[in-house]
Amino acid sequence: MIVRDQYFLHIMILILMWVAIGSGWNLISGYTGQVLFGAAAFFGVGAYTAALLMHKLEISAWWGLPLGALVSVALAFPFGWICFRLRGPYFALATLALNEILRHIATIWESLTEGMMGILIMQTFVAKEPYYYIALALAALSVVIVSGVMESRLGYYFVSIREDQDAAESMGINTTFYKMVSLCLAGLLIGLAGALYTNYMGFIDPHVVFSLHNISIMAILVGIVGGVGTVYGPAVGAFIMVAIDELFRSGGFGLLAALGKSTGWQFMDSVTKYVSQAHTLVFGILVIVVILYLPNGVVGDWEVVKKRLLFWKREAA
Amino acid sequence: MAFFEAKGIVKFFGGLAAVNSVSFSVEEGQIYGLIGPNGSGKTTIFNLINGFFPLSHGEIFFRGKKISGLKTHQICRLGIGRTFQVVKPLKRMTVVDNVIASAFLHAGSKNEARALAEEIIEFCGLVPYKDKPARSLPIASRKRMEIARALATKPKLLLLDETAAGLNPSELEEAISLIKKMSESGITLIIVEHIMKVIMTISHRILAINHGVVIAEGTPEEVAANHQVITAYLGEDYSAQS
Numbered sequence: 001m002i003v004r005d006q007y008f009l010h011i012m013i014l015i016l017m018w019v020a021i022g023s024g025w026n027l028i029s030g031y032t033g034q035v036l037f038g039a040a041a042f043f044g045v046g047a048y049t050a051a052l053l054m055h056k057l058e059i060s061a062w063w064g065l066p067l068g069a070l071v072s073v074a075l076a077f078p079f080g081w082i083c084f085r086l087r088g089p090y091f092a093l094a095t096l097a098l099n100e101i102l103r104h105i106a107t108i109w110e111s112l113t114e115g116m117m118g119i120l121i122m123q124t125f126v127a128k129e130p131y132y133y134i135a136l137a138l139a140a141l142s143v144v145i146v147s148g149v150m151e152s153r154l155g156y157y158f159v160s161i162r163e164d165q166d167a168a169e170s171m172g173i174n175t176t177f178y179k180m181v182s183l184c185l186a187g188l189l190i191g192l193a194g195a196l197y198t199n200y201m202g203f204i205d206p207h208v209v210f211s212l213h214n215i216s217i218m219a220i221l222v223g224i225v226g227g228v229g230t231v232y233g234p235a236v237g238a239f240i241m242v243a244i245d246e247l248f249r250s251g252g253f254g255l256l257a258a259l260g261k262s263t264g265w266q267f268m269d270s271v272t273k274y275v276s277q278a279h280t281l282v283f284g285i286l287v288i289v290v291i292l293y294l295p296n297g298v299v300g301d302w303e304v305v306k307k308r309l310l311f312w313k314r315e316a317a
Numbered sequence: 318m319a320f321f322e323a324k325g326i327v328k329f330f331g332g333l334a335a336v337n338s339v340s341f342s343v344e345e346g347q348i349y350g351l352i353g354p355n356g357s358g359k360t361t362i363f364n365l366i367n368g369f370f371p372l373s374h375g376e377i378f379f380r381g382k383k384i385s386g387l388k389t390h391q392i393c394r395l396g397i398g399r400t401f402q403v404v405k406p407l408k409r410m411t412v413v414d415n416v417i418a419s420a421f422l423h424a425g426s427k428n429e430a431r432a433l434a435e436e437i438i439e440f441c442g443l444v445p446y447k448d449k450p451a452r453s454l455p456i457a458s459r460k461r462m463e464i465a466r467a468l469a470t471k472p473k474l475l476l477l478d479e480t481a482a483g484l485n486p487s488e489l490e491e492a493i494s495l496i497k498k499m500s501e502s503g504i505t506l507i508i509v510e511h512i513m514k515v516i517m518t519i520s521h522r523i524l525a526i527n528h529g530v531v532i533a534e535g536t537p538e539e540v541a542a543n544h545q546v547i548t549a550y551l552g553e554d555y556s557a558q559s
Contacts, residue, residue, distance in 0.1 A: 160410075163406075163407035169369075174388070
């Protein structure tokens with residue numbers, strides 16, 4: 001029972017962390033319309049800041065939360081200044097490049113980052129509960145920040161830029177500046193999540209925290225599945241995506257393996273193995289289904305979900 | 318010093334001079350008409366004024382200050398608003414939100430921006446559409462919303478790009494009365510228009526261009542009687558007869 005509770009807590013911590021990352025992604029991509037294809041760049045920078053503080057300077061990795069967020073913003077600022085001259089897919093590609101550049105730097109610069117060896121730090125708490133509450137606070141903070149920002153002048157400017165950049169510019173909005181504000185806020189939230197990840201997991205290496213697939217693309221999926229440009233979309237998306245990810249990784253939460261054991265079917269072993277590797281494929285299918293049937297995500301198209309999938313209310317004739 | 322002045326503005330697209338040494342000046346409070354056949358460079362002139370395109374040569378002055386070389390949003394802040402020929406509504410926002418987003422330019426708080434937006438929406442006769450998403454509006458109301466959005470930036474000079482195109486006769490009357498109302502409230506207007514009824518009745522002065530070159534400038538009567546203008550619009554035959 002304790003083991004299962006610990007496992008449940010672990011999943012919850014991951015979900016809450018993804019709420020923060022998804023909210024950050026949603027600010028720049030969902031609301032401001034500048035697709036961020038390299039969320040891992042900010043995540044990894046936050047994570048490495050926390051890890052290096054402990055590893056090199058022997059300062060508590062918890063300082064990595066404010067500092068990681070700061071470094072992440074310090075990265076977002078010049079990047080935005082240079083790359084917001086690019087529009088649409090070209091900007092998205094630039095963020096992808098940033099992601100890959102940082103991953104290579106972290107791999108090659110062994111004197112600083114230990115390269116592929118990764119950095120191991122001592123976790124502060126043995127139990128998971130403290131991490132759970134910190135992650136919960138972070139997730140709540142992200143949702144509060146996003147909803148606060150979207151009610152303010154910034155929110156109006158972000159959406160104006162998404163809807164029509166030329167119109168926004170001729171309405172007196174300094175589009176380059178406000179896109180940078182949006183990117184910095186996104187970097188802040190994603191960097192915080194990265195620093196928390198280091199503290200929680202106690203180990204990072206370049207392929208984990210700068211992962212294109214497990215971080216950058218996952219961030220996009222969380223945003224799209226939950227609902228692009230909705231405050232609670234990333235929260236819902238984080239639940240769905242982490243649950244699906246975990247379901248496949250663990251072979252139906254261990255059900256397939258258990259079934260193999262109880263029936264004595266030898267082939268269940270390989271089924272389990274294939275299923276756990278199939279989660280990428282399922283992600284792909286899920287994205288196609290969501291884009292086709294719920295282009296505004298689960299939250300954005302909640303009415304459709306209610307009618308079509310849950311048969312909430314029959315349409316009156 | 319004129320209120321608004323363009324001095325020898327030139328714009329090359331590759332080897333083609335879309336606008337070729339055009340000069341004109343507008344006095345405060347005027348309605349200044351800009352006419353010319355399709356592709357003569359009217360919208361390009363607007364894009365040069367509000368900084369979408371950089372000038373190839375020439376200078377533009379607004380209230381004694383050189384504005385050529387500034388960014389679009391800086392020019393807007395100085396008091397030049399514009400609407401677009403191909404309307405650019407912020408589609409997934411409501412009409413009132415469209416105007417609020419614009420009103421934030423000179424408003425300190427959201428309440429202030431909202432109050433200004435409500436006032437302008439009433440001025441433009443958009444009250445029934447206020448809470449509808451912009452994409453659901455018919456073309457006439459979209460054009461009004463563009464005007465409302467431009468007005469929310471509190472312009473001293475407003476560039477209207479074919480506000481009356483595609484409207485039916487009753488909508489046209491409303492558009493004309495809105496333009497007159499704006500002029501009476503003290504805003505200087507430069508309008509591009511194809512519909513001669515509109516431009517001839519409301520303009521104080523008119524600039525006619527063809528192939529990016531000025532062919533006539535003067536009062537509506539002078540321009541209407543000008544041979545080159547008639548030639549540009551109707552061809553040599555009509556020009557010769559008159």
